[in-house]
Amino acid sequence: MKFPLIMAGLALCVSSLPVMAQPDAQVLSTSKPAMSTPNASPVPGAPGDAQVLSTQAAPTAQQTQTITKAFETRFPGIHVDGVRLTPMSGLFEVQVGLDLLYTDAQVNYVLQGSLIDAKARRDLTAERLEVLQQVAFDSLPLDHAIRQVKGTGARKVAVFEDPNCGYCKQLHHTLQDVDNVTVYTFLFPILAPDSSTKARDIWCSADPAKAWKAWMVDGQLPPTAECDTPIQDNLALGRKLKVQGTPALFFADGGRVNGALPLEALKQRLDAQGKS
Incomplete structure (x- = not known):
């Protein structure tokens, strides 16, 4: 998601240099922008947590404090989550949620x-x-x-999904050609008024895994059912992890993809965990 251009006078830097194509450029995702919570506090496993890997150099405490204060003063309502040095002399990285901007030490210019x-x-x-x-x-x-477990289930992926998400259904059709994988589906109803009802009926069915597959692959809904569900907890978790749309895939190696991958790309991501 691009940083919202709500700040008057913010300079934009549009690079004319050729950029390498990203491997996940073909991902497909259905999003609901209203789920965005740029000022959400970090949680275990979320961006900004100690478990997130980083090799970026660190500025001095004084530099961090000065840049953070100046940035938040110049752009009221924007919360700075981190400041880091870049390889370019005098240029600092400013993290706002999962967006990155660049500035000088005095925050006179922002790119x-x-x-x-x-x-x-x-x-x-x-x-x-x-x-x-x-x-x-x-x-x-x-x-x-x-x-849901297929084959040995050795490879793992967690997916945030809405029962009305067409790309999520496409992902499950793709998964039929993938073996030796365990798929953990976090029901994440954000797309339609009846998404929560469908998610509840599936979770509360006698066999949620079977009911989920029947709906996502064959279009067969289970009967109405009532029980305690983790759906509200899943929605809160998704917000903290800044899940903006469905499907959102989290792999066992820490990698993440926002959107449904085509078969070969999905296999490559799973193979990175090691074949079994």
């Missing part, structure tokens, strides 16, 4: 766009964002998810 290592032809912004989106898989409350 939005990709920082490119022209010599190595690397998109440093894209690489940094990939790190920020990593989530420790073991931190996810998997008991709040529907568990």
Whole structure:
């Protein structure tokens, strides 16, 4: 998601340099912008938590304090989540939620766009964002998810899904050609008024995994059912992890993809966990 241009006088930097294509460029996702909570506090496993890996250099405490204060003063209502040095002398990275901007030490100029290592032809912004989106898989409350196991189930992926999400259904059709995987589905009803009702009926059915597959693959809904569900907890978790649309995939190696991957790309991400 691009940083919202709500700040008067914010300069935009549009790079004319060629950027390497990202491997997940073909992902498909249905989003609901209203789920955005840029000022949400970090939670275990969420961006900004100690479990998120980072190799970015750190500025001094004084630099961090000065830039944070100046940025938040110049742009009221914007919360700075982090400040880091960049390889470019005098240029600092400013993290706002899962968005990155760049500024000088006095916050006299702010740039939005990709920082490119022209010599190595690397998109440093894209690489940094990939790190920020990593989530420790073991931190996810998997008991709040529907568990489906294929083959040995050795490879794992957690997915935030809405029962009315067409791309989620497409993902499940793709998963029929994937073996040795465990899929944890966090019901995340955000797209339609009846999404919560469908999610509840599926979770409360006698066999949620069977009911979920029947609906997502075959279009067969279970009977109406009532029980306690983790849906509200899932919605809160999704907001904290800044899930903006469905499906959102979280892999066991900490990687994340926002959208449904085509078959070969999905297999590659799962294969990165090791074949079994």
